[in-house]
Amino acid sequence: MTSEDKSSWKTLDRDLNRISTLETATLYVSRPMIGFGLGLTFMVLAGFAAAFVFGLGSGSAVVVAAAVFGAYMALNIGANDVANNMGPAVGANALTMGGAIVIAALCESAGALLAGGDVVSTISKGIIDPAGFDSSMMFIWAMMAALVSSALWVNLATWIGAPVSTTHSVVGGVMGAGIAAAGLATVNWTSMGQIAASWVISPVLGGAIAALFLWFIKTFIIYREDKIAAARRWVPVLIGIMAGVFAVYLAVKGLKKLISIDLGPALLIGLAVGVATYLLSSPYIRKKSQGLENRNKSLKVLFGLPLVISAALLSFAHGANDVANAVGPLAAIVHTQEFGEIAGKVHIPIWVMVIGALGISFGLVTFGPKLIRMVGSQITKLNPMRAYCVALSAAITVIVASWLGLPVSSTHIAVGGVFGVGFYREWDHSRRARKLNLDRPEAKRLAPEERRRRKLVRRSHFMTIVAAWVITVPAAAGLSAVVFYVLNGIFGS
Template sequence: MIYDDTWLWIVILGFIAAFVLAFGLGANDVANSFGTSVGAKVITVRQACILGTIFEMAGAILVGAKVSNTIRKGIISPEMFTNGTEDTFLAGNLSALTGSCIWLIVATFMKLPVSGTHSIVGATLGFSMVINGFKGIGWTKLAMIGASWFVSPLMSGLVSIGLFKLIDIMVLTKEKPLEPGLRLLPLFYAFTLAVNLFSVFYKGSELLHFNEIPFYGTMILTFGGAFLTAILVRIFVVPRQRKKINIMCKQLLEEEGMLPEKKDDIKELTDIIDQEVMVIAENQNNKISEINDTEKDERADDALLEIKKNLSEKDEKKGMGDADDDRPEVAGLFKFLQVLTAIFGSFAHGGNDVSNAIGPLVALWITATTGSSAQKAPVPIWVLVYGGVGISIGLWVWGRRVMKTMGEDLTKITPSSGFCIEVGSALTVLVASNIGIPISTTHCKVGSVVCVGRVRSKGSVDWKLFRNIILAWVVTLPVSGGLSALSMYGFCAILNATTS
């Protein structure tokens, strides 16, 4: 129970502020998990909310404790708040929750995809500097976090670009992309699952005793699970997808009319030109030399342009004329696959960003129940669940506000590019989560969206919107820090009034 009854009001307000913060994270950062999937028309908003609720919670419980420890121990030194100053430490964590939750709700209302990590780190520094100035700040850990804010978008973008170029070469540019895509499908699933399994089992949940699994056991579970997944996908999923996509393409062609193959067009064109040449030659008393090669080439060029024009008009009617769109068989293949990557991203988001909501709350709760700010106790699982519930509710109630910005406005998302964006960004987030660095999922996802959008189609990125997003990132830390500092002054005044 509460160590000192005079701290009860701080604990109650702390839980309320943490829930509002978690709500804001769900409403704002849901775009990082499912914005690209909804934008690519792979899943609906309702489906995104259902999947998000399940896997945000799973990520929070299984992975979230690692980053929570960084938030509550690494940014400032809790040991400074000992020997009678624990109440100040409690008020500080309440200030951090208050400052960050206010800014995140305001940013969500303005449809700005800001970083929850920036917000909580800035708010933590804000209250600390009110009490101790620059003393006690973990500059090394803070420098790592600050560097990750710039490195993570670039790193995530490069990973996504590399994956997109690989898929582009091996699948998208092929004349018949379905079979190459189906051959790679088991590999895609195995890779995605391997990263997920490793993040769960490597120094994982204390509740499930995953932290007791030796490293070799983690590797066996990771690669064994991935290999088994690849076999199952090859046996069951690939034939089903081949049949399903072929039926879909056949129905589409039947509805709009069969399009002639390009080689057949050229052959037919050549025959027509040769016949015209012979007719002209006969009409001119077989003076075939008068029909020079230049005239023949001009006739061929004109006819080819006419055929291309006709084919382009047909493509536009079929919704395939935009070069930024996936072909039907490619879209069918990656739509099925992107469901898994959306889940992957949601799990990563829950593991990384739930700590932003409950890191200060854990510090507050442990201090309030033990009477010490030393923070040696483990993260309570029920607090992780509490944060996950708040994120899920925010996702359902307000999630679509920022989702449109990430999934539609910044650049055009297709199933193939969306898959690369989600895998690249989620891989970056999960690696950082296991290291214990609370990087921003917002930065990772935006970096991947912009980089892949630029590579896929040079004119498809809304650079003005991208500039506005960066400006929102820049002001997040000082605004949340300022709000936290103001809150700290108010809470300290209340503490002085109650103790005097």
């Protein structure tokens, strides 16, 4: 081969590399557009489904529009809310991103369709009085405004990387539209006060319980001289606690459609399931721990499977509970348009629940990875033990809140658990460093900026998320009022 031939081949290789780089860049840039296109296609299909089921008679246009916006809301739930259940497992490397998306999509859909409540409060936890509306059409525009505003707010929160409560977004949307339509007197301010209190109670309680379990694991397993022997003794106990707690959680919150179980019988069920799981998991942990080295890294293997199962159960329970809240305004619009009356509670048509379930799956697949990475790895570093504490605290907090009658947010609980684990690690690290006299000579030499950088919880994410939580209800309410005035001004009589 002549030098001229070699030169031409090198030129061709450089050109092919440029083409390959351009194709890769094009694919990267077009990826968000693919998600946008899939989401838009799903919304259009939801509108066609509503037209097919409801018919093309008088008032069908309102139902079709509501179905489109309901699909938009479901997409945003999948993109934002589901990250709270799967983020810790992905951040701990117990699940890949693809595996988490598949499990969450299946479990969320199953929870919504199999165990989701078939009756939903159209006024979102009784925060406004339906009697305050002058006409059924005014109520429809209020519910439409609530649907649009809550979806837009969750979409904005996802874009800035803040996990927020979709239920609180719907509450804010309903409140804002209710005030715009019927005045301040229509709002049940006692219920709103309880919801506002849950902004503090949910994350603090979730964080405290997660920190407590992490303290237990560190004290009785990680800091022991023989870690593997300690794990054989205590990991089956922790797995039994997890199984019992989730049995109570699903009995109380996740299976209301199939069977109604009070808290007392649910606790007995949880005790039986917990003991049985302990007896079954003991030989499994013994076998799994054989040959493991006596170090912290080996312990992660023992928590992997329980963490995956807990994430799946949290997704099932989330689908059973929160999807109904999200499609509540859509169900209210369908009922009012069909029967011409305003009802405090309505049955959710199966096609409405299908839109909610499928929308969550589509939203999770197309837009969910951003928030999953945020919750799982960008707030604080998680491993299987820490992520397990977060999942367990979420279930326990919901049970305690149900017993106390407090309205809580699964989003606030899960993210609060992540914060609790991170802040406990900061405190424990500082305490152990002082005890061993390791930080005294170095602390004086470290600049304040460097000491802040070494914090185990990223303060920028903490402040962004807390700020988003605080303004969720007022922001959704203000946006909803604006949307209501626009809709009522254009279509109102």
